[in-house]
Amino acid sequence: xxxxxxxxxxxxxxxxxxxxxxxxxxxxxxxxxxxxxxxxxxxxxxxxxxxxxxxxxxxxxxxxxxxxxxxxxxxxxxxxxxxxxxxxxxxxxxxxxxxxxxxxxxxxxxxxxxxxxxxxxxxxxxxxxxxxxxxxxxxxxxxxxxxxxxxxxxxxxxxxxxxxxxxxxxxxxxxxxxxxxxxxxxxxxxxxxxxxxxxxxxxxxxxxxxxxxxxxxxxxxxxxxxxxxxxxxxxxxxxxxxxxxxxxxxxxxxxxxxxxxxxxxxxxxxxxxxxxxxxxxxxxxxxxxxxxxxxxxxxxxxxxxxxxxxxxxxxxxxxxxxxxxxxxxxxxxxxxxxxxxxxxxxxxxxxxxxxxxxxxxxxxxxxxxxxxxxxxxxxxxxxxxxxxxxxxxxxxxxxxxxxxxxxxxxxxxxxxxxxxxxxxxxxxxxxxxxxxxxxxxxxxxx
Amino acid sequence: xxxxxxxxxxxxxxxxxxxxxxxxxxxxxxxxxxxxxxxxxxxxxxxxxxxxxxxxxxxxxxxxxxxxxxxxxxxxxxxxxxxxxxxxxxxxxxxxxxxxxxxxxxxxxxxxxxxxxxxxxxxxxxxxxxxxxxxxxxxxxxxxxxxxxxxxxxxxxxxxxxxxxxxxxxxxxxxxxxxxxxxxxxxxxxxxxxxxxxxxxxxxxxxxxxxxxxxxxxxxxxxxxxxxxxxxxxxxxxxxxxxxxxxxxxxxxxxxxxxxxxxxxxxxxxxxxxxxxxxxxxxxxxxxxxxxxxxxxxxxxxxxxxxxxxxxxxxxxxxxxxxxxxxxxxxxxxxxxxxxxxxxxxxxxxxxxxxxxxxxxxxxxxxxxxxxxxxxxxxxxxxxxxxxxxxxxxxxxxxxxxxxxxxxxxxxxxxxxxxxxxxxxxxxx
Numbered sequence: 023x024x025x026x027x028x029x030x031x032x033x034x035x036x037x038x039x040x041x042x043x044x045x046x047x048x049x050x051x052x053x054x055x056x057x058x059x060x061x062x063x064x065x066x067x068x069x070x071x072x073x074x075x076x077x078x079x080x081x082x083x084x085x086x087x088x089x090x091x092x093x094x095x096x097x098x099x100x101x102x103x104x105x106x107x108x109x110x111x112x113x114x115x116x117x118x119x120x121x122x123x124x125x126x127x128x129x130x131x132x133x134x135x136x137x138x139x140x141x142x143x144x145x146x147x148x149x150x151x152x153x154x155x156x157x158x159x160x161x162x163x164x165x166x167x168x169x170x171x172x173x174x175x176x177x178x179x180x181x182x183x184x185x186x187x188x189x190x191x192x193x194x195x196x197x198x199x200x201x202x203x204x205x206x207x208x209x210x211x212x213x214x215x216x217x218x219x220x221x222x223x224x225x226x227x228x229x230x231x232x233x234x235x236x237x238x239x240x241x242x243x244x245x246x247x248x249x250x251x252x253x254x255x256x257x258x259x260x261x262x263x264x265x266x267x268x269x270x271x272x273x274x275x276x277x278x279x280x281x282x283x284x285x286x287x288x289x290x291x292x293x294x295x296x297x298x299x300x301x302x303x304x305x306x307x308x309x310x311x312x313x314x315x316x317x318x319x320x321x322x323x324x325x326x327x328x329x330x331x332x333x334x335x336x337x338x339x340x341x342x343x344x345x346x347x348x349x350x351x352x353x354x355x356x357x358x359x360x361x362x363x364x365x366x367x368x369x370x371x372x373x374x375x376x377x378x379x380x381x382x383x384x385x386x387x388x389x390x391x392x393x394x395x396x397x398x399x400x401x402x403x404x405x406x407x408x409x410x411x412x413x414x415x416x417x418x419x420x421x422x423x424x425x426x427x428x429x430x431x432x433x434x435x436x437x438x439x440x441x442x443x444x445x446x447x448x449x450x451x452x453x454x455x456x457x458x459x460x461x462x463x464x465x466x467x468x
Numbered sequence: 469x470x471x472x473x474x475x476x477x478x479x480x481x482x483x484x485x486x487x488x489x490x491x492x493x494x495x496x497x498x499x500x501x502x503x504x505x506x507x508x509x510x511x512x513x514x515x516x517x518x519x520x521x522x523x524x525x526x527x528x529x530x531x532x533x534x535x536x537x538x539x540x541x542x543x544x545x546x547x548x549x550x551x552x553x554x555x556x557x558x559x560x561x562x563x564x565x566x567x568x569x570x571x572x573x574x575x576x577x578x579x580x581x582x583x584x585x586x587x588x589x590x591x592x593x594x595x596x597x598x599x600x601x602x603x604x605x606x607x608x609x610x611x612x613x614x615x616x617x618x619x620x621x622x623x624x625x626x627x628x629x630x631x632x633x634x635x636x637x638x639x640x641x642x643x644x645x646x647x648x649x650x651x652x653x654x655x656x657x658x659x660x661x662x663x664x665x666x667x668x669x670x671x672x673x674x675x676x677x678x679x680x681x682x683x684x685x686x687x688x689x690x691x692x693x694x695x696x697x698x699x700x701x702x703x704x705x706x707x708x709x710x711x712x713x714x715x716x717x718x719x720x721x722x723x724x725x726x727x728x729x730x731x732x733x734x735x736x737x738x739x740x741x742x743x744x745x746x747x748x749x750x751x752x753x754x755x756x757x758x759x760x761x762x763x764x765x766x767x768x769x770x771x772x773x774x775x776x777x778x779x780x781x782x783x784x785x786x787x788x789x790x791x792x793x794x795x796x797x798x799x800x801x802x803x804x805x806x807x808x809x810x811x812x813x814x815x816x817x818x819x820x821x822x823x824x825x826x827x828x829x830x831x832x833x834x835x836x837x838x839x840x841x842x843x844x845x846x847x848x849x850x851x852x853x854x855x856x857x858x859x860x861x862x863x864x865x866x867x868x869x870x871x872x873x874x875x876x877x878x879x880x881x882x883x884x885x886x887x888x889x890x891x892x893x894x895x896x897x
Contacts, residue, residue: 038512061611063611419516
């Protein structure tokens, strides 16, 4: 059964497991409670991940804690006890989401039957989704389709029409780094253009999920999360979908909106174009001012490492709008079907051997390096001797930065925010280098 | 209303995963490669632990002087659960041997490989012969009736069995045994500082932070100092220390746990005594306590008589209330009571209650009464983050040891009491 697998660096990727991704999907449903039918350790690491975005997550999550005996004889007893504890804590649930870890999924428990026999007063979804199913994106995607199939009726539930073209956004999650702020900016742009956002799959209520089929078009955002759900909804309700990528940068945001407009025209695209023009003009003037003091925002080499769609779309905006880059490499955490970046010099497959080490290893002394990634890439780069690289976090895990103010990375507001962060990273790096140069200069004088 | 915490993790059955324990036992052992025989995603737990440790080390302004070993995953998928993962493991072992040319390969088994019944030991033995290098396997499968420390101890025993050799003793040398945050962590740093002050030389920290090639000479140490000293976790280390003593004549020094002043004194005297340095030991204690008293003199005008509360929800294996009560006494704080949080199973709660009653006369409360008490105090010393706007100091999971550790805790309490912020919040030491 052995096969050709890329072994090297298989554990040097910061992706979490499907159990986390599925729980993140459920956690995005208002009032949903989650039960992890698996070991405490797995539950704890899921919880720790989700708490990065939602502080009170523990109030909505429980764990069955099966022991070795339960893995042999079944988890019914511990699962039932955990469900009862969950029901008692923090008010009624809008939805109960029960997910089996990988070892529990192997023993063939009838989780659906066990949960169903408890006469719950809310809808429930059960599924197997441990690490055997893959990483965060696979878990999220699978949970989305499973939940839609459980909640949606054969005939679509229709909402009252507002007269505006109506969209669903598939594959946005608050459990990506800065996800909530990005979601709000995307919704703002769409509403500014004249769309009605019907349902955000990944941040919605049970009621909105039930009426998901009443939209005119599905817009897949993070493709690794939302594409399977789009296919499911197309198959089930004939709902069309498009995959325009993500709106990074001013021009990138307008281009993104134009793709949606081409599939489903909106009334006020000009409003967005006007705001984009005004913001871009300000950014150019402001960048000129910074350049006069600090020099051009230039990096000999840049690496973009992030979830699949983010990596593509950030790389595109980085080179085409935000900074000048001599060599651009992209390290997406998942392979996605559409290519949203046509300006990267290299694009590593998600399972490619030691891509980060190869890329950072090829930076010559004296060259300036920019890494857009997570604290994990920063740790790796530091260990590889690139402490003087400029860093900017765009993905979890993030241990070396706090974002307390809700400002997006995406959209028109996000374009300014990202330019601000890039400039600050560049200035910090320049200051650190100048301090070292000063030390060397003084040493030589002595 | 009962006092709430950010989260309670009630520990009913297995708590942890043995795979990460195996990883910790070899994490920085240069020359080794580790294979997680698991779905790829399981590796993120070890990666997360490594990441937190890395940034915590940077936060403490300590250099990370070692590099982690390569870690691979057999990347088990659903099809392996039907046909078995043995061949996948063999292929991964061959790759690891060719790619890294290691001195040994360690294998950590997941619960998935346990459920599907892979004979990991047989695969390991076969590949050891084929590859001509040690393949270290342990009989632990994720959380299946094993815990983190089972994996850690099993791999430690295996490393000793494979690589330790009897050595002539090098005078005045010590081997640190255990982890507690690694060689750059505060625990090992303080132990090393005190040992060096006695004129002793630390030759390394085992397992986890010693290169495979160095292990053959590790037994040249005259004594092994155990890092950690409580409950089942400590018992495992003691057994390993006894094994080192019996098989390699490395004296086990672990009778005391330098986790408060009294025990730090005893610990120092016992170590000094073994090396015939009793006088140096007494002088060191006097000098350290003088420094501590000097710091206390600065703290007391602020801390004396301040009302505090102690909130406990941690298992006794990881926590001794007496240690915290010593701080309360040193700073002359006014302890209004001890709250037992709702984190304990009934039997556990009784044990904690008995332990607390044995060391203090302060009244003991449950969470229902705790909110009102929080209104009356300046500071809560707590094992859990409370969802109540009162200033809190989080009692560390890895105990602060020695004089530096006590001083850090005293300083943290002092600074918290100096604070004029009224909004609450948690201080991690």
